[in-house]
Amino acid sequence: MPSQDPSSQIERVPLHEEVTNRLRDMIVSLRLRPGERIQELEVAQLLGVSRTPVREAIKVLTAEGLVELLPLRGAIVKAFSAKDARDMLEVIALVESYAGERACQADQAQIDAILAMHEQMKVFFESRERLAYFALNQRIHEALIALADNDTLSMTHATLSKRMRSLRYSGNSTPENWNAAMAEHEQMMVALAARDAAALSRIMGEHIRNTWPRIKDVVN
Missing domain, CATH: 1.20.120.530 (GntR ligand-binding domain-like)
Incomplete structure (x- = not known):
């Protein structure tokens, strides 16, 4: 999981839209790479929020096609052929x-x-x-x-x-x-x-x- 300046943490919760934007940016910039599992707890700690908005963000990004939910593995960054x-x-x-x-x-x-x-x-x-x-x-x-x-x-x-x-x-x-x-x-x-x-x-x-x-x- 990539490091991030604590000053950029999200202070207000849940703000799931902001969490979605942050998580999307991490995927787009390849800080989270294709095939990598998204660790809800680590992302929540990184952004200074609870796990609830992270889960909501994952749902949105799954609908967008950037994330897929796999049995036994959880949320994975989508890898395209x-x-x-x-x-x-x-x-x-x-x-x-x-x-x-x-x-x-x-x-x-x-x-x-x-x-x-x-x-x-x-x-x-x-x-x-x-x-x-x-x-x-x-x-x-x-x-x-x-x-x-x-x-x-x-x-x-x-x-x-x-x-x-x-x-x-x-x-x-x-x-x-x-x-x-x-x-x-x-x-x-x-x-x-x-x-x-x-x-x-x-x-x-x-x-x-x-x-x-x-x-x-x-x-x-």
Whole structure:
């Protein structure tokens, strides 16, 4: 179990949503690795909470597909096969490509909000704050999907994105991969600002498909 600064412990209980966020971050950043058992008591002590919100968090993360409950083993961080990862990335690419076509029809205020998030993400990129960068990166993708104004599309994207979160985070583990991903985001924003639906659709699809070569070495 990874160590953590006691000053970051959660003082208020149960706050199961905050515990869920902390536990999710531990999985995404690979402080809890695929196949590792989640020790409820250790996590509770680490975060300064009782075991009840930890159990609630595990239920949420199980529903998201990041955790699985196994007989005799308890809660385990989900490990995805190479086929699992490629299949999910292909569907996410199709969803994002479609959303790119629709996003350029959004109100200017909505587009400007995403462009502003991108500028903040660049700050995290330049300061190499990887977890903060990744969290905002995910918000940008979610916002782009939301511009398509299709609840079913958003639900499908949210489900798959949550399952792929830790693997996609690992895709930025080298400077080369992170630089390439950032360059693709720059292209996406140029297309969005210009309301070039064809270009945004293509770039968004390619961006997701380019994830596979960046993560294939860490997939089981």
